[in-house]
Amino acid sequence: MKPSELSSAVKFKLHDIVFIYFLPLVSLLYLIAYKIPFINKTKRLSYLMVSHRYTRRAITESIIKANLPDIVQHSIDMLPEQSDREKKWSENRFIVLKNPVFHDDKIEKGAILIKFTDTFGFFAKNLKCDKLLKYFNVVLEPSWSGYCLPEIHYWNNFKNSKAVVEATEINDYEYLKNLNTNLIPVDFGSGNWVDDRKFFPTENPKKIYDSIFIANYNVIKRPHILFKAINNTNDPKYSAALVFSKWGPNKRSTHNLIDFYNIRNNITLYENLSQTEINGLLNQSKVNVLLSLKEGSNRCIFEGFFSNVPGIVLKENIGVNKSYINEHTGKLISDHELPETLLHFKHHWQQYSPRDWAMKNISPKVTTSRLNDILKNITLKEHGIWTTDIAIKTNAPEAIYYHTDDESKFISHETIKSLFSKSSEHSDEAIENSLRSEITSINKTATA
Numbered sequence: 001m002k003p004s005e006l007s008s009a010v011k012f013k014l015h016d017i018v019f020i021y022f023l024p025l026v027s028l029l030y031l032i033a034y035k036i037p038f039i040n041k042t043k044r045l046s047y048l049m050v051s052h053r054y055t056r057r058a059i060t061e062s063i064i065k066a067n068l069p070d071i072v073q074h075s076i077d078m079l080p081e082q083s084d085r086e087k088k089w090s091e092n093r094f095i096v097l098k099n100p101v102f103h104d105d106k107i108e109k110g111a112i113l114i115k116f117t118d119t120f121g122f123f124a125k126n127l128k129c130d131k132l133l134k135y136f137n138v139v140l141e142p143s144w145s146g147y148c149l150p151e152i153h154y155w156n157n158f159k160n161s162k163a164v165v166e167a168t169e170i171n172d173y174e175y176l177k178n179l180n181t182n183l184i185p186v187d188f189g190s191g192n193w194v195d196d197r198k199f200f201p202t203e204n205p206k207k208i209y210d211s212i213f214i215a216n217y218n219v220i221k222r223p224h225i226l227f228k229a230i231n232n233t234n235d236p237k238y239s240a241a242l243v244f245s246k247w248g249p250n251k252r253s254t255h256n257l258i259d260f261y262n263i264r265n266n267i268t269l270y271e272n273l274s275q276t277e278i279n280g281l282l283n284q285s286k287v288n289v290l291l292s293l294k295e296g297s298n299r300c301i302f303e304g305f306f307s308n309v310p311g312i313v314l315k316e317n318i319g320v321n322k323s324y325i326n327e328h329t330g331k332l333i334s335d336h337e338l339p340e341t342l343l344h345f346k347h348h349w350q351q352y353s354p355r356d357w358a359m360k361n362i363s364p365k366v367t368t369s370r371l372n373d374i375l376k377n378i379t380l381k382e383h384g385i386w387t388t389d390i391a392i393k394t395n396a397p398e399a400i401y402y403h404t405d406d407e408s409k410f411i412s413h414e415t416i417k418s419l420f421s422k423s424s425e426h427s428d429e430a431i432e433n434s435l436r437s438e439i440t441s442i443n444k445t446a447t448a
Contacts, residue, residue, distance in 0.1 A: 046150075053149070099150075102435075111137045112392050126270065140166065191299050199279050214288070214425055229339045235343065279303075282304050298320055
C-alpha cells in the first residue's frame with residue numbers, strides 16, 4: 001500500500017466524520033455566536049441562518065420565526081458580492097414560462113422560473129423585483145438543500161406576491177411550510193425536469209456493468225463507500241462503470257482510492273461524457289448508485305430512472321425526495337447494506353420498472369402540469385385571471401423549453417433585464433407599454 005493511497009482513504013473518511021459528527025457541533029457554535037450582543041445585527045442573523053442550515057433544530061427555527069422580519073430586512077445586506085464573471089454566469093439562468101396577458105382592466109400574470117440559488121441573489125441585487133412581480137409569478141429552483149438563506153428569504157420582502165419554491169428535501173419543505181409566509185414550498189425540484197427524450201431505454205441493451213456511479217471528483221460524492229462495498233462483495237467478476245465530470249478537486253485522491261480498495265480490475269472509468277454517452281452507459285448498467293449525504297435535488301439518479309435503470313440512495317441522504325425511491329424504482333439503504341444491495345441488483349435488476357413510474361410521476365410534462373395547477377390556484381385565490389397555461393420546460397442542465405419552437409413565443413431575457421434593471425430609468429408606464437408591445441409582436445408572429 002502506498003502512502004498516497006492511505007492518505008486519500010483517511011481524507012475521505014475524515015470528511016464523513018466531520019459531516020456526521022462535527023457539523024451539529026459547528027451548528028451549535030453558530031447558534032451561540034448569534035447570542036453575542038456586541039456583534040452587529042446582520043452578522044448575528046447570518047450566524048443564526050448558518051446554524052439552521054447545518055443542523056435543523058426546533059429552537060433555532062423558533063428563533064428564526066421570531067426574527068424573520070429582521071432577516072428579511074437584512075437579507076439584501078447578507079447576499080455575497082458577485083464578480084463580473086459570476087454576474088455574467090447568473091444573469092440568464094431563468095426561463096419565462098408564461099407571458100403576462102393584458103385584459104381591459106387587469107393584468108394576468110406571467111410566470112418566470114429562476115434556476116440556481118446564486119441567480120436569486122443576482123435578481124435581488126440587480127433587478128427591481130417589486131416591479132417584476134407586478135407582471136410575473138416567480139418560481140425558485142434552488143441549487144442545494146438548506147433553505148435558510150438570504151437569497152431565498154429576500155423574496156419575503158414582497159408579502160403580497162407569492163413565490164413558489166421547489167423543495168424536494170422534506171426538511172426544506174417543512175421549514176418553509178412552518179414559516180407560513182408568501183414562500184410556497186412544493187415537493188418537486190430539478191430531478192423532476194429530466195428530459196425523457198434524452199434519457200430513455202435503448203432496444204435490447206446488453207448489461208455489461210453491475211452498477212454505475214456518476215459524479216464529479218469531490219469528497220461529498222463519497223466514492224470510497226462504493227469502492228469498499230465492491231471489495232466487500234467478494235465477487236471478483238463484479239463490474240462497475242465510474243463516470244466522472246472533468247472538474248472536481250479530488251481527482252488524484254479518487255484514483256488512489258481505487259488502488260487502496262484493490263478494485264482496479266472491477267471498474268471501468270469514464271470522464272466528461274455527453275448526455276447521449278451517459279444514456280448509453282446507463283442502459284448498459286443494472287443499477288445507478290448515489291452515496292452522498294447531502295445534495296440538491298440530484299438529477300443523475302432520476303436520469304437513470306428514465307433510462308429504466310433503478311437506483312440506490314442512502315436513507316440518510318439530505319436533498320432527494322425519498323418517496324421517489326420505492327418498489328418500482330430502487331432501494332433506500334444505509335452504508336453497511338451496500339455490498340448485499342449491489343449483489344441484489346446484479347441478479348434482480350429486472351424486477352424494477354423505474355421508467356414507467358417516472359413517466360407517470362416526475363416527467364417534465366407531469367411536473368409542468370402540477371406547477372401550472374399550483375400557480376393557477378394561487379392566482380384564482382387572489383382573485384386574479386387565468387386564461388393561459390405555462391409552457392413545458394426541462395433541464396439540460398440549464399432550464400430550456402421542452403418544445404424548441406416555444407423559444408420564440410416568450411419575452412426575451414434581454415427585455416426582462418433591460419426593463420427591470422435597477423439601473424434603468426423606465427417609468428411604470430414605459431415598462432407596461434414595452435411589455436405590451438413585445439407580447440403583441442410575439443403573438444402576431446405566432447399566428448402569421
